Amino acid sequence: MSIFDKFQQLVEDRKALLGGGGGDPFNVVINQVLSSTEAMVNGRRTILAGTNNYLGLTFDSGCIGAARIALEEQGTGTTGSRMANGTFENHVALERELAEFFHVGSAIVFSTGYLANLGLLSTLAGQDDVILLDADCHASIYDGCRMSDAEIIRFRHNNVSDLEKRLRRLGDRTSRTLIVVEGIYSMLGDRAPLKDIADIRTKYQSFLVVDEAHSLGVLGENGRGLAEEAGVEEKVDLIVGTFSKSLGATGGFCVSRHPELEMLRYTSRPYIFTASPSPSVIASTRTALQIIKTHPELRHRLWSSTTRLYERLRDMGFILGPEPTPVIAALVETKERGVELWSQLLERGVYVNLVLPPAAPNGGCLLRCSVSAGHSDEQIEKICQAFSSFS
Amino acid sequence: MDGFAARMKSYDEILNEVYAILTPYVHNDLTLDEGTELVADIGLDSLQVMQILLEVEDRFDISIPLNIIPDIRTVKDFVLQLEHLTRQS
Numbered sequence: 001m002s003i004f005d006k007f008q009q010l011v012e013d014r015k016a017l018l019g020g021g022g023g024d025p026f027n028v029v030i031n032q033v034l035s036s037t038e039a040m041v042n043g044r045r046t047i048l049a050g051t052n053n054y055l056g057l058t059f060d061s062g063c064i065g066a067a068r069i070a071l072e073e074q075g076t077g078t079t080g081s082r083m084a085n086g087t088f089e090n091h092v093a094l095e096r097e098l099a100e101f102f103h104v105g106s107a108i109v110f111s112t113g114y115l116a117n118l119g120l121l122s123t124l125a126g127q128d129d130v131i132l133l134d135a136d137c138h139a140s141i142y143d144g145c146r147m148s149d150a151e152i153i154r155f156r157h158n159n160v161s162d163l164e165k166r167l168r169r170l171g172d173r174t175s176r177t178l179i180v181v182e183g184i185y186s187m188l189g190d191r192a193p194l195k196d197i198a199d200i201r202t203k204y205q206s207f208l209v210v211d212e213a214h215s216l217g218v219l220g221e222n223g224r225g226l227a228e229e230a231g232v233e234e235k236v237d238l239i240v241g242t243f244s245k246s247l248g249a250t251g252g253f254c255v256s257r258h259p260e261l262e263m264l265r266y267t268s269r270p271y272i273f274t275a276s277p278s279p280s281v282i283a284s285t286r287t288a289l290q291i292i293k294t295h296p297e298l299r300h301r302l303w304s305s306t307t308r309l310y311e312r313l314r315d316m317g318f319i320l321g322p323e324p325t326p327v328i329a330a331l332v333e334t335k336e337r338g339v340e341l342w343s344q345l346l347e348r349g350v351y352v353n354l355v356l357p358p359a360a361p362n363g364g365c366l367l368r369c370s371v372s373a374g375h376s377d378e379q380i381e382k383i384c385q386a387f388s389s390f391s
Numbered sequence: 392m393d394g395f396a397a398r399m400k401s402y403d404e405i406l407n408e409v410y411a412i413l414t415p416y417v418h419n420d421l422t423l424d425e426g427t428e429l430v431a432d433i434g435l436d437s438l439q440v441m442q443i444l445l446e447v448e449d450r451f452d453i454s455i456p457l458n459i460i461p462d463i464r465t466v467k468d469f470v471l472q473l474e475h476l477t478r479q480s
């Protein structure tokens with residue numbers, strides 16, 4: 001018996017699935033990044049259609065310039081946590097700008113989006129509290145729940161009546177219940193029915209958390225996400241998000257109109273016991289946030305390409321997620337077929353994500369694309385062509 | 392089934408309902424009993440476990456917290472937890 005025995009099944013499963021020699025979908029090496037939508041992979045010029053780089057800001061000259069200045073002036077890293085080693089002025093500035101952007105009083109920056117969910121959920125929900133989370137929530141939400149002392153209950157994905165049924169069962173505990181949903185779900189790309197969920201939250205006097213990781217900069221007239229698009233920002237208690245998608249960096253945040261959010265700085269272990277974001281990351285994120293505010297044409301461009309790719313794939317006969325959003329996932333019936341198609345796409349110069357069960361539904365797998373405002377019409381056409389031979 | 396009816400169920404009644412829910416998932420010569428292990432003996436994967444939880448929740452009109460799942464190994468563990476939850480509801 002060895003402590004490593006538990007991995008043996010995984011080793012065998014991987015060998016069976018990937019033994020064909022088509023490459024490992026979960027260890028793709030990008031040899032050289034050419035732009036926000038193109039890279040060299042296996043020596044081949046490849047369109048990046050699986051990077052969550054929704055606004056294409058990773059190569060924005062303003063973001064790079066701001067990061068470069070911060071790097072020169074403040075160094076490569078903070079080398080410690082804000083509580084123990086101090087807060088940089090730019091951390092505070094970004095938090096102020098996030099609060100202003102969302103029209104709330106409080107904002108906290110975390111070192112990653114994953115840590116933002118861990119930091120919020122593990123700390124806010126305590127003993128005697130309840131977390132009601134959508135079954136399709138991201139792993140960071142599940143992990144944050146697991147780290148809390150709360151009772152954790154799932155409700156059926158996007159099923160408002162199932163959510164309400166479970167709230168009814170809680171009786172007078174609903175006022176100590178946190179409902180957690182996402183703006184756009186990361187695998188199938190569907191929105192939460194947020195208006196109905198917000199109404200239920202008010203009816204049962206619960207609290208509502210929306211993770212806008214995939215919807216920040218993507219939804220809403222001003223890019224604030226699904227809560228803005230659905231017109232329910234007043235009913236959302238806390239918004240979590242990430243800098244690593246539409247903002248083109250790494251990091252995460254939580255904003256709230258509840259001033260008690262500030263107490264997380266003294267109680268949240270994932271905030272306290274990790275190094276704060278590097279100066280260059282904060283600087284590029286601040287610039288990217290300004291771009292979201294001032295360049296709605298990026299969102300328009302993103303949605304134009306999204307609609308085009310979604311409709312083309314649908315017309316080819318692919319089974320897609322229920323609605324067009326920049327996360328477009330094509331369902332493939334078996335894992336083996338999924339690996340085969342994924343490898344062929346890469347050979348044709350298109351990189352997408354392969355998603356296996358349990359993240360993919362019904363024992364199948366997903367070829368998951370994420371569209372970017374940086375994709376040219378020609379690139380979208382090439383992605384369509386790469387898929388077309390499978391249909 | 393409404394919550395009142397669920398609250399009145401005995402251990403044996405719950406056990407029989409759990410057998411009925413689990414039977415379609417048994418694909419070998421296994422005979423279910425209280426000592427049957429859900430993962431090791433029946434071979435349930437995580438998706439099947441979640442599907443079974445949903446079926447049980449609907450049938451007994453309860454919500455099963457994810458927190459208790461690590462404590463459920465056998466059919467008996469499962470029934471005892473359901474007995475507890477139905478009494479609470």
